[in-house]
Amino acid sequence: MPSHLSADRPAAQPPGRGSVDALITQTRRLKGDVDAVRRDAQGDGSDGADPQGRWQRALYDLALHQLSDLDEHLAQLKEGPAPVVLGPAAATSAEPDRPAQESLLSRVGSAEWNLLTDGASWSGELYRILGRAPDTPPLTLDELPSVVLDEDRPKLTAMVTDCLVDAKPIDGEFRIVRPGGEIRTVHMMGEPVLDTDGSTAAMWAVLRDVSELRRSQRTVSETRDSLQRHRHRAQTERRIAVELQEAVLPPWRGSLRLPHQGPETLDLAGRYLPASASALIGGDWYDALEVADGETLFTVGGLTGHGPAVTSNMAMLLGALRGMAMAGTRPGRLMTLLNQLLDATVQPALGSAVCCRYRPETRTLVWAQAGRPAPLLYRNGTGRRLNAPHGVLLGATSGAAYGQAEETLEAGDLLLLHTEGLAPGGTAAVDRLLDLAPGFTGARTAQDCLRLVVEEFGETEREDDACVLVARVTS
Template sequence: MPSHLSADRPAAQPPGRGSVDALISQTRRLKGDMDAVRRDAQDDGSDPQGRWQRALYDLALHQLNDLDEHLAQLRDGPPVPTTAESVSATPAAPTAPRRGSLLSRVGSAEWNLLTDEASWSGELYQILGRDPATPPLTLDELPSLVLDEDRRKLTSMVTDCLVDAKPIDGEFRVVRPDGAVRTVHMMGEPVLDTDGSTASMWAVLRDVSELRRSQRVVSETRDSLQRHQHRAQTEHRLAVELQEAVLPPWRGSLRLPHRAGLESLDLAAHYLPSSTSALIGGDWYDALELADGDMLLSVGDLTGHGVAVTSGMATLLGAVRGMAMAGTQPGQLLSLLNQLLDATVQPALGSAVCCRYRPQTRSLVWAQAGHPAPLLFRGGTGRRLSAPDGVLLGATSGAVYEQAEETLEAGDLLLLHTDGLVPRDSDAEAVNRLLDLAPRFAEARTAQDCVRLVVEEFGETERADDACVLIAKVTV
């Protein structure tokens, strides 16, 4: 705001009212659009990225509110500075900054160095919380309102302006009479006399407390988002490394047992990650040759995602392997696995199917815990094995898991999978879609070829959870 005492430049002319009104209209349209976008982006506050976005929307909307107010002041012209003598005998009480705005209205001041007079606008009294009936503070008195740690900054700005004719552009914090601390942004210039000396100093001051608060919120939510993303990346990397360390390292087909002269199983498996979540789940597959020549086949799923779930999966899989090596049959193995989950500090639910195959008799003994039953393919057709009773792991204490037995033939193909492999409306639909692959399985030479067919058919579809598939083909 140019001073009427300025001798080195002419007074500024007010802008055309029509052009400012046009800017006000544009600003208000943009405010409406921004407010609509902000409402559409509302969330429950649980997502760090959502909190950061909401903070940015709020900051942008507040700034548009302030731009609207500034333009209105520009259109209406500058306020008339107030001297102590011009104040009414019954002044209005200072008002707080408008709620929802990032500032109170801009105030102005001028300090005449020749007469030692000061003049403040009414808005400046409101910003500083001062009674308009009191005289405006001189430059020497102004630091008394400022926080101790900011006084040196204010003194330096004023000195540079008065002595070196440098413009003022800086912030400091003031303490209002009600104890509230406000951040004030001050811009000003020296006004030179005809001989080039400084005659006075004028300044505009505005309360930027809410603006700075909103910026801090944006910064804090951005930092929180970055920490959350870094933590998520770290957890994802740990979960992947843990999963890769625990699941069987073989790629392609594997033949078990390794002993010569026995019928063997041609094995292949694949893990399919979720398409909607970057977190690793608790799905597993496993094939293990046991000490007596039998083979253990298992797949399972521990509910949830993340490092804790992957770690829990590793614990369960280790327990499965250890108990199978000790000769525990599938039904008893799942009962003990249920006790293990029941005894954990953090309750968890899981599902599993556990099979023990004996090559000498081609017998398959198996049990399941709330899990999809294995599918048996023979001669170009397939069927789902009749499932023995068994509830989810961790669902109830003391659960008993029954066993079933199936005799396999040379060329038979057994498919084990976790829930979520096939997108479907029902379990029956998922089974039927897998059984529809029977003619193509009959033409495949190896278990790996069959796994490749499953991945080609269902691997690219969108799935909400991880999934595993394990295929065993009886060979001679």
């Protein structure tokens, strides 16, 4: 391919200015749009430690680097071929430290090495790329490796040898060490210049400083890898939390007949409802079991937060609750002991719970609560919230005491217990639950009633996970 530096060869004519101007305008408009989006992303207050945010910002920076290079190359195309520097004297006006943005050939230099005379000619920009004074002679092909990083010299030697011996085009990168010790990455493209007899007479090359571009690409790669590790860790944590949750929550899904109760007196149904963001596995629970004297304990509750640590603490708390209930601990005292347990754990935690103990012989419900919505009682087509005894969040206050309340139930009564995630919104949400009373009246089982709740509030249409338990007095 003819040398683009030799004065005795005609230079290619530049394309029409109008078409290049249009491309430059489009490129600069796109740069402005990308930069505006990048500034918005940086100004949204997002956490700088977020891998997703770092990855997005790195991609914006890389896109801007590439668009800036495209803008410069189009400007060069518009202006036509750059002046040729045939020796050091012609490059005396080139200042090594001149800002790159002042040159249409910013970060792009060119050179030709004549094999017959062992001479070399460089463009002024190549001096700036290599950090060499413009009044020094250009390096010959034998001298060029002296500015290349030691481990990259074999790569440069192989590229030049393939070009000179086998007439292969050059297209590769290597790192150079500037006089001050700064390391830059240079991309070189070139071809041999053949003599009339087909032998290689010279080699020309275009050298481009791609340090910033490669740095941006490395940042994108590193942040992408960090994001992938973050996602993998989140998936692993979610899997552990799900497995732990499934291990401790009741295995039944739907109506439950307690095994040793004799004649059925309570119809129970419960459900765990995930959040819309499926990655959020929290510390909510529901449970029901037979305890001493034929009584039944049923409960809902939860710990604040998400992830394996919270689910693990939930498992510990639910295990303690079951053990104390089997030992005959009444609901108020049980809440006091659970509060002491959370207060004594190494990792501080906050929790809330409702604990109900039902005696079928007298249809008496004894219950206590710790910062949890009171159970809703439905009777004869209407619903109301039970008056809650005193109780603060578990783990909030050392030595807290918890009250206890009693309620006498009737056959056909329905109790609904739920965690906050089911219906956030305070009184309005409770009113929506109470409005389900007519539907509960026509339902035959607790599972039917639970289905009505899920249909009303959606199985996954919530910001946080939730648990619901329905207890229906059958006799």
